[in-house]
Amino acid sequence: MDTINIQIPSLADNLRIVESFIDNVKEKFRLDDDIYGNIMISVTESVNNAIQHGNKLDKSKNVSVTLNLNESEVRFTIQDQGKGFDFHNLPDPTAPDNIEKLGGRGIFLMKNLADEVHFEDDGRMVILVFYLS
Secondary structure (H helix, E strand, O other): OEEEEEEEEOOHHHHHHHHHHHHHHHHHHOOOHHHHHHHHHHHHHHHHHHHHHHOOOOOOOEEEEEEEEOOOEEEEEEEOOOOOOOOOOOOOOOOOOOOOOOOOOHHHHHHHHOOEEEEEHHHOEEEEEEEOO
């Protein structure tokens, strides 16, 4: 199993670092375009949530992104240093009252693009799993 970890300070500009990391993973492990697109959207959404909502844009707090890859799956673990959140009671972004709102779609997207989404450590850790076959 291959494991790679990066840590970034909680600044919105650092999403570019995560995008480059995912680009490098795609090339190094020869991921196909479909899974690459799903990974890019899901992981950047998760990191963006960790920066903004978890760490509240506090650049003294880091977001950790860990990649674990084996022959059957790619697993990204995104962890922040915030207070966590209640991931059991999220508003449905497809509900009529929420359809016009700009935010609130990140977790919905993750759940639709990743094969598995797990929340741990009171929501401070998100695990995104993508099957390779």
